[in-house]
Amino acid sequence: MAIRIRLMRKGRRNRPFYRVVAAEASAPRDGKFLEVLGYYDPLKDPYEFKVDPEKVKKWLDRGAKPTETVRALLRRSGILN
Template sequence: MAVVIRLTRRGSKKKPFYRVVAADSRCPRDGRFLEILGTYDPLKTDDGVKIDADKAQNWIQKGAKPSRTVATLLKQVGVGQ
């Protein structure tokens, strides 16, 4: 099972809100996930990213691969790879 850290879309039309989750790569984007790691609100200019750095680092150490977007969000939070 390949684990990826990616975004799942929540919110309504034209008001996106995302969860940062650890999920099986075979599951659909908004489908089943293993753990919620944080949230991302692109409409907020300040504090739009809230990610639990310890959980994210733990999943990365276990071999999870973050998507491109999540990798940039993790850099903003200060989680290195």
């Protein structure tokens, strides 16, 4: 059971909004997830990225691996080194 920290797309056509979630790697992108960790809004200037650092660290300690996009966002926010 591989756990990924990834983005779940929400919003409407041409107006994306993403939730940062912990989900099994085999689950569909917008399907079943284990926990919501935060959100990412790329349309705001500057973009808005809010996550609960304690929840993210908890999932990372459990062995969850972030996707490349989420890893870059976490690094920019200072949660990951």
